[in-house]
Amino acid sequence: MDWPISEVARMSGVTARTLRHYDETGLLPPxxxxxxxxxxxxxxxxxxxxxxLVLRALGVGLPEIDRILAARVDEVDALRGHHRRxxxxxxxxxxxxxxxxxxxxELEQSRKDGTxxxxxxxxxxxxxxxxxxxxxxxxxxxxxxEAANQRAATMDPTEVEASQRERTAQMIRLAELxxxxxxxDAEPVQAETDAQYRALVELHAVSAEDFRxxxxxxxxxxxxxxxxxxxxxxxAAYQRDAIEAYVTTRLT
Amino acid sequence: MDWPISEVARMSGVTARTLRHYDETGLLPPxxxxxxxxxxxxxxxxxxxxxxLVLRALGVGLPEIDRILAARVDEVDALRGHHRRxxxxxxxxxxxxxxxxxxxxELEQSRKDGTxxxxxxxxxxxxxxxxxxxxxxxxxxxxxxEAANQRAATMDPTEVEASQRERTAQMIRLAELxxxxxxxDAEPVQAETDAQYRALVELHAVSAEDFRxxxxxxxxxxxxxxxxxxxxxxxAAYQRDAIEAYVTTRLT
DNA sequence: GTAGGAGCTGCCGCAGCGGCAACTTCAACC
DNA sequence: GGTTGAAGTTGCCGCTGCGGCAGCTCCTAC
Numbered sequence: 001m002d003w004p005i006s007e008v009a010r011m012s013g014v015t016a017r018t019l020r021h022y023d024e025t026g027l028l029p030p031x032x033x034x035x036x037x038x039x040x041x042x043x044x045x046x047x048x049x050x051x052x053l054v055l056r057a058l059g060v061g062l063p064e065i066d067r068i069l070a071a072r073v074d075e076v077d078a079l080r081g082h083h084r085r086x087x088x089x090x091x092x093x094x095x096x097x098x099x100x101x102x103x104x105x106e107l108e109q110s111r112k113d114g115t116x117x118x119x120x121x122x123x124x125x126x127x128x129x130x131x132x133x134x135x136x137x138x139x140x141x142x143x144x145x146e147a148a149n150q151r152a153a154t155m156d157p158t159e160v161e162a163s164q165r166e167r168t169a170q171m172i173r174l175a176e177l178x179x180x181x182x183x184x185d186a187e188p189v190q191a192e193t194d195a196q197y198r199a200l201v202e203l204h205a206v207s208a209e210d211f212r213x214x215x216x217x218x219x220x221x222x223x224x225x226x227x228x229x230x231x232x233x234x235x236a237a238y239q240r241d242a243i244e245a246y247v248t249t250r251l252t
Numbered sequence: 253m254d255w256p257i258s259e260v261a262r263m264s265g266v267t268a269r270t271l272r273h274y275d276e277t278g279l280l281p282p283x284x285x286x287x288x289x290x291x292x293x294x295x296x297x298x299x300x301x302x303x304x305l306v307l308r309a310l311g312v313g314l315p316e317i318d319r320i321l322a323a324r325v326d327e328v329d330a331l332r333g334h335h336r337r338x339x340x341x342x343x344x345x346x347x348x349x350x351x352x353x354x355x356x357x358e359l360e361q362s363r364k365d366g367t368x369x370x371x372x373x374x375x376x377x378x379x380x381x382x383x384x385x386x387x388x389x390x391x392x393x394x395x396x397x398e399a400a401n402q403r404a405a406t407m408d409p410t411e412v413e414a415s416q417r418e419r420t421a422q423m424i425r426l427a428e429l430x431x432x433x434x435x436x437d438a439e440p441v442q443a444e445t446d447a448q449y450r451a452l453v454e455l456h457a458v459s460a461e462d463f464r465x466x467x468x469x470x471x472x473x474x475x476x477x478x479x480x481x482x483x484x485x486x487x488a489a490y491q492r493d494a495i496e497a498y499v500t501t502r503l504t
Numbered sequence: 505g506t507a508g509g510a511g512c513t514g515c516c517g518c519a520g521c522g523g524c525a526a527c528t529t530c531a532a533c534c
Numbered sequence: 535g536g537t538t539g540a541a542g543t544t545g546c547c548g549c550t551g552c553g554g555c556a557g558c559t560c561c562t563a564c
Contacts, residue, residue, distance in 0.1 A: 038512080122263045
């Protein structure tokens with residue numbers, strides 16, 4: 001069955017103006033446009049709208065949402081990825097609540113002591129504040145983060161976006177190889193891994209151990225694992241295995 | 253001790269540009285400005301910044317944050333209010349994750365059945381999507397919501413903001429009466445409750461039972477209770493009791 | 505025909521920033 | 535003293551994702 005725009009707006013909680021905006025930007029075209037020019041939506045559009053609104057609730061921008069939805073290999077797997085993001089964001093709010101609880105306890109303690117509150121580790125005041133981003137985090141590799149930031153500073157926004165798009169495309173190609181049943185040490189997978197290695201080397205010298213550790217971070221680092229698993233489940237481990245095989249056969 | 257703007261930006265995760273913006277808007281003035289024109293922040297500013305960033309993370313706008321922070325009766329109580337909001341928002345994300353899980357289960361079931369997915373209750377697709385707002389919610393009283401919307405439609409934005417400010421001020425006056433130890437049926441409290449009743453009556457006729465139900469909603473309705481408790485703990489029940497006493501002595 | 509509701513397109517403006525240019529200040533070095 | 539580079543300033547512009555509105559069309563009921 002189908003619904004006119006006012007019905008979809010009512011049931012979803014967004015305005016009709018927003019739905020038209022999403023149509024204009026190509027993010028959510030209606031199922032059909034009647035002879036009267038009115039937009040009509042069906043089940044498939046509702047499901048897509050759900051995904052859009054979940055990702056909006058997580059702070060993802062519209063162009064990025066378009067990329068994520070275009071990259072999905074399977075609808076159920078995409079929803080599983082969103083589910084994981086929601087749980088990760090929920091955990092962040094928990095961490096933020098803990099941060100606030102700690103501040104409360106410290107303020108109460110300083111009142112009991114009758115002393116002004118002193119802050120030994122001011123960074124602790126802000127744990128959990130920054131929202132999790134659907135982006136890579138090289139926090140565990142400061143030299144790479146530094147080199148990546150310097151490199152990004154020399155790019156204009158179009159180049160930065162193209163670079164991010166290429167990164168996503170690489171992950172998608174890897175997912176396709178995985179779903180085609182190729183083992184992580186198969187030649188096409190290793191060719192993709194080689195391209196990834198070369199992109200890193202352009203930034204900064206990469207030892208075998210460094211690259212291996214980066215591979216492990218694909219599974220161990222929350223932001224990285226979330227990014228990979230959002231494409232398709234199992235991709236993070238596949239990427240780690242691909243890097244492990246690459247290091248073993250080509251770097252050592 | 254104090255910190256220059258770059259240090260505060262580093263430890264908090266916001267940009268120096270944002271901190272200057274907050275100073276310009278009056279939201280977070282620095283502790284002092286040096287002879288060199290540089291901004292320096294102390295512990296008190298860090299604590300205030302924490303509150304600002306928590307509320308930003310919850311989607312609260314800057315003018316509203318200013319009002320909330322101006323309305324706090326006690327810093328620890330304010331933080332307790334933020335803590336409750338964080339937990340409420342965390343629960344909303346949980347609900348949203350449940351919504352996504354349900355969609356996954358339905359999609360998987362329709363695949364098992366080999367049938368296209370049908371949506372009986374499309375509203376269910378969007379449960380938990382809309383963020384909780386720090387605002388009153390008259391959802392349980394549709395006639396009042398309708399009348400309030402019509403009234404707001406005749407106001408320009410300055411008037412709407414003044415109206416919201418007066419509402420917050422009323423809640424603060426009530427909190428002051430409560431912390432001064434006056435019982436809910438004391439004359440000054442009943443005078444405030446009378447003003448609230450009159451403001452409602454201007455919108456729409458209010459029966460005794462209606463007003464009593466609104467009083468109960470101060471405790472039962474999550475958005476309302478959060479708003480009241482953010483001012484000071486116990487205020488929601490105090491407001492309910494004040495309305496109960498008012499209805500008993502003046503409306504019946 | 506009229507009135508009112510639903511929906512359209514196109515335009516403008518907002519909130520909360522991020523980025524940048526041009527400038528000042530400061531410290532270290534020669 | 536001059537130079538250099540880092541840190542910080544103000545003021546301006548532009549971005550994203552909308553919300554609001556004007557002027558219009560279409561449809562239904564009377």
